[in-house]
Every structure is written in C-alpha cells, then in structure tokens.
Amino acid sequence: MAASRLAHRALRQDIIATARRMNALGINQGKSGNLSHRIPEGFLVTPTGMAYERLKPADIVAMRFDGSHRGTRLPSSEWRFHRDILAARPETNAVIHTHAMFATTLACLGREIPAFHYMVAVAGGDSIRCAPYATFGTEKLSRHALAALEGRKACLLANHGMIVVGPNLKKAMWLAVEVETLAAQYWRALQVGKPRILSKAEIDRVIDKFKTYGQAKEPAPACC
Numbered sequence: 001m002a003a004s005r006l007a008h009r010a011l012r013q014d015i016i017a018t019a020r021r022m023n024a025l026g027i028n029q030g031k032s033g034n035l036s037h038r039i040p041e042g043f044l045v046t047p048t049g050m051a052y053e054r055l056k057p058a059d060i061v062a063m064r065f066d067g068s069h070r071g072t073r074l075p076s077s078e079w080r081f082h083r084d085i086l087a088a089r090p091e092t093n094a095v096i097h098t099h100a101m102f103a104t105t106l107a108c109l110g111r112e113i114p115a116f117h118y119m120v121a122v123a124g125g126d127s128i129r130c131a132p133y134a135t136f137g138t139e140k141l142s143r144h145a146l147a148a149l150e151g152r153k154a155c156l157l158a159n160h161g162m163i164v165v166g167p168n169l170k171k172a173m174w175l176a177v178e179v180e181t182l183a184a185q186y187w188r189a190l191q192v193g194k195p196r197i198l199s200k201a202e203i204d205r206v207i208d209k210f211k212t213y214g215q216a217k218e219p220a221p222a223c224c
C-alpha cells in the first residue's frame with residue numbers, strides 16, 4: 001500500500017542520506033553496509049542488494065520485531081542483528097554496519113581495539129571488542145554481536161566489519177567515523193612497535209570527563 005510505504009518519509013530520506021554519506025566518507029565498500037532506525041511499529045532498515053545512489057524513500061523496508069516486513073523490497077540480509085540490537089538496547093535508535101577498511105582489517109586479524117588512545121572511550125569502555133566470526137545474516141552472528149556490544153556502542157565483527165549504535169543516525173555516523181579513525185591509528189601504530197595501552201582506571205576517568213566536557217555531548221566537528 002502506497003500510504004504505508006510513505007510513512008516515516010523524512011526518516012527514510014535521512015537513512016538514505018546517511019548511507020550515501022557513509023560511502024562518500026570512504027567508510028564503506030559499495031553495497032556492503034546497512035543501517036536501521038527505530039520507529040514506533042518496529043524499525044526501518046536498508047534493503048538488500050541495492051546501490052545507495054538508486055535508493056528512494058519507498059525502498060527502505062519497514063520491519064516489525066517479529067521479523068515480518070512490508071513493502072516491495074527485501075530487507076538487508078543483516079536485519080537480524082539490527083532487530084536484536086534495537087530490541088535489546090532501548091537507549092539505541094540507530095544501528096550502522098560497515099565494512100570500513102581499517103576496522104575490517106583488524107577484524108580479519110581477530111583483533112580488538114584496546115585502549116591505545118583515550119578516544120577508545122567514546123565507544124563506552126576500555127576496548128572495542130571483536131565478536132567471533134559467524135556467517136553473515138545468521139542468528140549466531142547476531143548473538144556474537146550483542147555480546148561484543150555489551151556495555152559498548154561499537155564492536156568489530158571478525159572477518160567481516162564493524163557495528164556502531166547511537167541514539168540517532170547523526171551520532172551513530174559520527175561514532176562509525178571515529179571507530180574507523182581509531183582502527184587506522186592503531187593499525188599504523190602496530191607497524192612501528194607495540195602501542196602503550198591505557199589502564200581501565202584512566203579510561204574510566206576519561207568516560208567521566210566526557211560526561212561533563214561540553215563538546216563531548218555533541219558529535220565532534222571532525223564528522224559533521
């Protein structure tokens with residue numbers, strides 16, 4: 001039904017703009033990433049196998065938490081982890097998944113990103129974990145992702161990519177760029193030597209400072 005496809009039109013347009021921005025910023029490869037946003041009836045998610053440049057608002061798929069969907073397009077093959085994250089994390093409204101180059105490089109080595117830089121704390125703790133490998137689109141991958149995101153806003157997926165979550169698309173996008181930047185910095189540091197890792201106590205201190213430091217409440221200018 002045309003009327004139901006056009007519900008949440010502004011949000012659908014925002015999802016498309018964010019998807020295109022993800023590729024323009026170079027943090028995703030082709031059609032490999034996907035993103036979602038909560039709506040009262042469930043969530044909106046990008047369709048499977050469509051180039052972002054071709055997307056129109058009606059192509060964004062409306063899904064319910066029971067896995068059913070409306071519209072003519074099929075949802076992203078990764079709709080399960082979008083659904084499961086949104087269901088498990090009520091503070092989260094937006095989920096972004098990308099195959100960003102450096103985050104994916106570390107994920108292919110099965111390496112988490114430790115607290116080599118204080119900005120690792122923006123993901124919520126003293127590391128950005130790497131979830132074990134599981135086949136794309138499976139419940140197993142979704143379970144691994146949820147565990148790696150426990151108490152965090154970002155994780156890597158072994159031999160695959162990364163996931164970030166946020167209260168809205170803008171903040172999730174900012175975090176995706178930040179995680180990719182940290183991955184690139186960590187990768188470079190590893191080429192030269194053994195990065196020094198900050199203690200959990202120091203990262204806890206940084207997280208506390210983020211709560212009161214004015215700019216930390218909004219996405220940093222580097223992204224937006």
Ligand SMILES: [Zn+2]
Nearest residue numbers: 032097160161
């Ligand atoms: Zn993927």
